[in-house]
Structure formats: C-alpha cells, structure tokens
Amino acid sequence: MSLLRFDNVGKRYASGRDALVDVSFDVAPGEMLFVTGHSGAGKSTLLRLIHLTERATRGAVIFADRNIGKLGGRRIALHRRDVGVVFQDHRLLADRSIDDNVALPLRLRGMHRAEIAKRVRSTLEKVGLGDRGRALPRQLSAGEQQRVGIARAIAAEPKLLLADEPTGNLDPALSTEIMALLESLSMRGTAVMVASHDLALVRRMKKRVLVLDHGRLVDDIAPGDLAE
Numbered sequence: 001m002s003l004l005r006f007d008n009v010g011k012r013y014a015s016g017r018d019a020l021v022d023v024s025f026d027v028a029p030g031e032m033l034f035v036t037g038h039s040g041a042g043k044s045t046l047l048r049l050i051h052l053t054e055r056a057t058r059g060a061v062i063f064a065d066r067n068i069g070k071l072g073g074r075r076i077a078l079h080r081r082d083v084g085v086v087f088q089d090h091r092l093l094a095d096r097s098i099d100d101n102v103a104l105p106l107r108l109r110g111m112h113r114a115e116i117a118k119r120v121r122s123t124l125e126k127v128g129l130g131d132r133g134r135a136l137p138r139q140l141s142a143g144e145q146q147r148v149g150i151a152r153a154i155a156a157e158p159k160l161l162l163a164d165e166p167t168g169n170l171d172p173a174l175s176t177e178i179m180a181l182l183e184s185l186s187m188r189g190t191a192v193m194v195a196s197h198d199l200a201l202v203r204r205m206k207k208r209v210l211v212l213d214h215g216r217l218v219d220d221i222a223p224g225d226l227a228e
C-alpha cells in the first residue's frame with residue numbers, strides 16, 4: 001500500500017522554469033525519508049505539490065489513492081488536513097502562547113474547546129514541551145520553538161508530515177534532536193518527508209534518500225545505503 005505516489009510528475013513554473021522533470025516515487029504509510037539536492041534542485045517544489053500550494057503540470061500526484069492534482073475548493077482544505085507542514089523559520093505567532101499556537105489549526109477546523117485543550121496537551125507532551133504551554137515563543141530556545149512548530153503541524157494527526165529544511169537555523173546537536181523527534185513520529189505511524197541539503201545530518205539518520213538534481217530524481221537510496 002502506498003500513501004503517496006508521484007507518477008512521472010513534472011512542474012514548470014509560469015516563468016518557464018522546469019523545477020521538476022519526470023519524477024516518480026512511492027511513500028509508504030509511516031515511512032520517513034529525506035529529499036536532498038543542491039539549492040534550486042526542486043526540493044521545495046516537490047513538497048509544495050503535495051501540500052497543493054503548487055500544481056503539477058505533468059503526470060499525477062496520488063495521495064491515499066486519490067489524484068490530488070484534480071482537487072478544488074473545499075477538497076483542497078480537506079486534503080491539507082492529512083498533510084502537516086513544518087517550516088524552517090517555524091512561523092509561530094509571537095504574541096500568542098505556545099498553547100494557542102498549537103490550538104490554532106484545531107480551532108480553524110471547528111473542534112470543541114475541551115477536545116482542543118486535550119489535544120494541545122498531549123501533542124506538547126509528544127514533543128517534550130508538556131510544561132511550556134503558557135510561555136510565549138520568545139521565552140523558548142530556538143530548538144524548543146521548532147518543536148512547537150512540529151507540535152502545531154501534528155496536532156491534527158496528519159497522515160504525512162512535510163518539513164522543509166526544519167533544522168536550517170539550528171546547530172548540529174539541536175538538529176539531531178529534532179530529527180530524533182521526527183523519527184519518533186514516523187514510528188508512531190505518521191509518514192515524514194524532510195527536505196534538507198544538510199548531507200551530514202541526512203547521512204546520520206540512515207533513512208531512505210531521494211536525490212534531486214536540476215529537477216530530476218537521480219537517486220532513490222535505500223535506508224542506510226548513503227555512502228559515508
């Protein structure tokens with residue numbers, strides 16, 4: 001069974017730039033994998049096609065047996081419930097508590113207050129911040145702030161978590177910590193796709209690696225097979 005399938009996907013931006021060319025791969029439920037490649041290789045574009053911030057211009061992106069390239073309006077919103085996103089700069093609301101930041105996506109989907117409070121608590125515990133809910137983002141360290149970003153992305157229990165350079169602003173020790181957290185989420189059943197150009201970090205994780213080069217998928221490396 002595959003959760004996500006790229007079937008000969010191409011993406012040409014309106015500018016005429018081919019950001020992805022004939023890309024095909026499958027992701028299984030709960031799998032963790034990296035997408036790597038030089039700057040401009042197409043990593044962010046690939047993630048955008050899954051989150052539907054951009055559309056493929058060729059081929060098909062299939063998520064949970066549905067061709068998401070054809071979705072419109074409300075079905076896009078429904079699809080995004082299944083896909084959490086973590087950004088490099090975490091994008092937390094500075095004037096809201098950690099609790100509120102994590103609650104926001106749950107509020108947006110009309111969940112009841114008591115259920116939200118419960119979810120926020122259990123999610124913050126999952127990322128090791130069970131006691132920081134009342135703090136403001138600036139009162140947390142950079143690594144803790146990124147954990148909140150992850151908590152917000154997984155609060156609604158997505159099937160897939162997308163992370164675009166999630167450790168771009170963190171030192172190696174904190175990066176390793178964040179990666180261990182993402183790995184623990186995948187072991188609990190959430191598929192995790194991480195775009196990263198930090199090859200040393202990718203190597204240490206010993207996961208499957210998709211390698212992009214000028215928009216082409218030039219390698220699909222099995223877990224642990226990336227050369228030292």
Ligand code: ADP
Pocket residue numbers: 013014015017018019037038039040041042043044045046
């Ligand atoms: P990466 O994340 O690997 O750095 P991107 O997916 O951001 O790569 O970019 C892939 C290519 O597509 C680059 O040549 C980039 O300049 C181009 N690109 C990215 N976003 C856009 C856009 N919105 N419009 C036009 N070109 C874009």
Ligand code: ADP
Pocket residue numbers: 015044164
């Ligand atoms: P990120 O790394 O967060 O994807 P980027 O710096 O790659 O951010 O891109 C920032 C924004 O600029 C994105 O919305 C992207 O679509 C757009 N963009 C990137 N490259 C190009 C490009 N060559 N032409 C037009 N827009 C671009």
